[in-house]
Amino acid sequence: MRRRLNPFVPSPRDVLVRALSEAGVWPDSSLVDLGSGDGRVPMLAAKEFRAKAVGVEIDGVLVEHAERTRRALGLRGARFVEADARSVDLSSVNFVFTYLTTDALEAIKPALLTADKDALVIAHGYPVKGWTPTEVLRIWSSSTGKHHVFYLYRIEDALRARVSEARSLGAVGGAAGSRLRVASLFENT
Numbered sequence: 001m002r003r004r005l006n007p008f009v010p011s012p013r014d015v016l017v018r019a020l021s022e023a024g025v026w027p028d029s030s031l032v033d034l035g036s037g038d039g040r041v042p043m044l045a046a047k048e049f050r051a052k053a054v055g056v057e058i059d060g061v062l063v064e065h066a067e068r069t070r071r072a073l074g075l076r077g078a079r080f081v082e083a084d085a086r087s088v089d090l091s092s093v094n095f096v097f098t099y100l101t102t103d104a105l106e107a108i109k110p111a112l113l114t115a116d117k118d119a120l121v122i123a124h125g126y127p128v129k130g131w132t133p134t135e136v137l138r139i140w141s142s143s144t145g146k147h148h149v150f151y152l153y154r155i156e157d158a159l160r161a162r163v164s165e166a167r168s169l170g171a172v173g174g175a176a177g178s179r180l181r182v183a184s185l186f187e188n189t
Contacts, residue, residue, distance in 0.1 A: 010037060011099055011124055012141045015148040016044055022137055023095060023122050023152055025049045031095040032056060032182050034085035034108060039066025039078065041097050046077030051095075052186045055080040056088055083180050090115035092183035099124040114179065117156040127151045131158050 020041075025031060027050035033041040036055025043066070045053040055078070057063050063082045070078050085108045090096055093115050098105060105112075105128045112121055112128075120134075125148065127133065134157065137150040 009099065010040060012143045012148070013040065013044065014143055015139045015141045015150075016041060017048060018139045019122060019124070019137060019148075019150045020045060020049060020095075020097075022139075023120055023150075025051050025095055028052065029094040030054075030092065030183070030186050031097060032088070032090060032093050033097040034088070034111070035098060035100050035104070036066065036080065037062055037099075039063075039069060039080055042066075042078040042080065043070060043073070043075055045095075045097075046075055047073075050077065053078045054182055054185045056083050056085050056180075056182070058082065058084050079185055081180070081182075081185060086111055087179050088114070089179035089181045089183070090119065091181070092116060092186075093119055095119065096121045097124070098122070100126065102126045102129060105129070111179070113155065113159065113162065115155045117154075117159060119155045121151075121153040121155065121158075123151040123153065125149060128153060128158070131161060 029051045031045045031051050031053045033055045036057045039055045042053035042055040045051040060082045063080045066080045088111050091114055096115055131153050133151040134154050135152040138147045140147055
């Protein structure tokens with residue numbers, strides 16, 4: 001049995017729309033939601049922004065629920081896959097969305113670093129240790145009555161920091177192992 005990185009906590013729709021808009025998601029861009037839960041982020045990205053979106057979720061029940069909802073809405077452009085976020089290859093992805101704790105983000109850092117250097121990581125609620133955000137968004141939610149924080153990171157900046165850190169420690173990169181290539185999933189969205 002695969003271990004979940006995080007409990008499922010849904011993001012409010014009103015803050016998601018604003019966060020994706022301010023992050024610059026555009027039509028035909030590619031977005032991957034790591035730990036997609038019920039699929040609301042990929043479906044919103046596909047419907048509201050006309051992006052190609054893939055939800056990666058370890059819980060098969062949540063993947064089935066997201067697929068049923070997508071089909072019931074007749075929504076194209078979103079797709080869901082049952083997989084561990086630690087084992088994905090994010091090359092050719094423009095945006096990566098996460099709503100994972102800082103510890104869970106630490107566990108998926110190697111996967112995040114497989115994204116193209118121009119990709120933007122949108123981390124809801126929790127920062128990535130050792131990374132400096134290019135922007136921090138504080139967005140008020142009328143549905144929850146509180147502010148939600150989003151940390152935006154450019155992969156290029158994270159890679160630069162990693163190289164600098166490795167040089168100072170004298171470290172050498174390790175093998176990534178076998179990963180699910182998410183870009184191949186966009187072909188059918």
